Amino acid sequence: ERLRGTASICSGISLETIMRPCMCLFEFIVAASLMHRRQRAAACQRLEVVEAAATGAPLGSYMSAIASQVQARILLQRARMALLGDDPKNARALSQNALALFQNRQGPRDFWPPHCWEFAACHRTEALALARLGHLRKVVPVISEMQPLLSPAPMSATQPQLSASLLEDARAIRLECEVAIHMDPKIDKWNAVVELRNIQRDVEGLLASACQPASQACMLVASAKLSLLQELPWCAAGSARAEALDEVARRLATARGQLSEEAAAQKVLPIEAACAAMRGDGGNGDAGCSSSGSG
Numbered sequence: 001e002r003l004r005g006t007a008s009i010c011s012g013i014s015l016e017t018i019m020r021p022c023m024c025l026f027e028f029i030v031a032a033s034l035m036h037r038r039q040r041a042a043a044c045q046r047l048e049v050v051e052a053a054a055t056g057a058p059l060g061s062y063m064s065a066i067a068s069q070v071q072a073r074i075l076l077q078r079a080r081m082a083l084l085g086d087d088p089k090n091a092r093a094l095s096q097n098a099l100a101l102f103q104n105r106q107g108p109r110d111f112w113p114p115h116c117w118e119f120a121a122c123h124r125t126e127a128l129a130l131a132r133l134g135h136l137r138k139v140v141p142v143i144s145e146m147q148p149l150l151s152p153a154p155m156s157a158t159q160p161q162l163s164a165s166l167l168e169d170a171r172a173i174r175l176e177c178e179v180a181i182h183m184d185p186k187i188d189k190w191n192a193v194v195e196l197r198n199i200q201r202d203v204e205g206l207l208a209s210a211c212q213p214a215s216q217a218c219m220l221v222a223s224a225k226l227s228l229l230q231e232l233p234w235c236a237a238g239s240a241r242a243e244a245l246d247e248v249a250r251r252l253a254t255a256r257g258q259l260s261e262e263a264a265a266q267k268v269l270p271i272e273a274a275c276a277a278m279r280g281d282g283g284n285g286d287a288g289c290s291s292s293g294s295g
Contacts, residue, residue: 024054076094079091082129117166123145123149143173168206168212199226207219217258224248228278245275
């Protein structure tokens with residue numbers, strides 16, 4: 001705001017027009033901070049200011065030259081907000097449009113060249129939107145395009161921990177979708193037993209190596225889902241294994257503690273309900289499944 005005020009005072013020499021790209025960068029930082037705090041309305045206002053500056057820039061000005069690059073970042077942030085606002089269809093469209101503008105690369109090369117992680121952010125947003133829309137089979141190809149962008153040699157060398165965290169996040173998203181696909185009875189499996197074994201191995205492997213609480217929580221939930229799937233035949237026979245169901249409940253409780261309230265309601269609550277039904281109201285594994293088996 002201080003910079004904007006100074007630019008207005010010196011408007012006689014068009015300092016405001018000259019400084020507008022710099023002010024837009026600050027607006028992006030503020031918008032990202034607001035979005036992180038879930039203040040979407042305020043973040044939208046900041047992005048509208050940037051968009052007005054880009055679309056209304058005088059012809060021939062530097063701001064006009066970089067308008068398409070600025071617009072790409074606006075679209076990416078709006079895609080993220082659409083995803084937070086439970087509008088996956090719009091989030092997918094916005095992320096695809098942002099990616100197209102990034103790849104088009106119009107404008108001067110000395111202004112904020114697109115970073116590989118910005119390309120990856122577009123793919124990640126689209127992948128999450130596809131998952132929300134239930135298009136699980138389309139998620140894996142998008143994640144496959146994203147993963148090479150997360151750890152190119154220069155970034156792995158200069159930012160090894162951050163690159164590893166981003167790759168971990170991508171693996172978690174991919175495995176969550178693979179688990180959901182495997183558990184969908186409408187999707188044919190070439191060999192359900194082998195697929196289950198392979199997915200469970202990958203889930204347990206990431207769970208053992210994950211450093212981020214969100215990835216750990218997602219893998220705990222995925223592992224719990226697969227464990228319950230394996231317990232279904234025992235439950236149907238009226239002899240579910242109490243120790244296995246207790247371990248599922250323990251993992252779900254740990255995952256709940258690592259997730260936000262909204263994420264826990266979406267990921268953990270349904271699995272906890274299924275586990276409770278299989279254990280029985282009293283927590284005895286035989287109680288719940290014996291009744292279903294005898295019925």
